[in-house]
Amino acid sequence: AQSVAQPEDQVNVAEGNPLTVKCTYSVSGNPYLFWYVQYPNRGLQFLLKYITGDNLVKGSYGFEAEFNKSQTSFHLKKPSALVSDSALYFCASNTGKLIFGQGTTLQVKP
């Protein structure tokens, strides 16, 4: 069965520093991987996706993610964090239905 894991419940980073939110996956076949962000009491906003092609995927708001097949990972990164990036982040995989990781709360402090 497919699954997605986000090992960190919360990530804290200072504004201006690089950030990484981790995600690992376990799917059969070619993985379709996504990152979404959720602000309080709101739906999910799409950030980026990996379907095929370059392992480094660039997305919205300066975020990017690197697909690593050997490590079965799809970590979300941003070179310089903003306070406004503070939110709940979900990694997801799609092989028919969209399955989410547990979510990681990103806290960016000024």
Next chain:
Amino acid sequence: GAVVSQHPSRVICKSGTSVKIECRSLDFQATTMFWYRQFPKQSLMLMATSNEGSKATYEQGVEKDKFLINHASLTLSTLTVTSAHPEDSSFYICSARDRLTEAFFGQGTRLTVV
């Protein structure tokens, strides 16, 4: 990206009544729509998958008679919580998928049953 509109954003209802939540894809045809439930500070739990014109497929543990899903057109799916109880209080989110692999999400509905 495509737009999915979910209505209402908040609803308070009395225990024992039914509540309907609508999910519309505004600028694309959604052959498949998904309904999720989210508890505070937790991930999204898939409740059911609905395809236009056919019965919804419910995930294990989700009561189909309690959570009625109708996907009557390519742009509209509804979730009706029947005979609501306080334990049904939650954040419900719909998602619509176009013919490709990407899914777009509604704004969510905060249901409070009193």
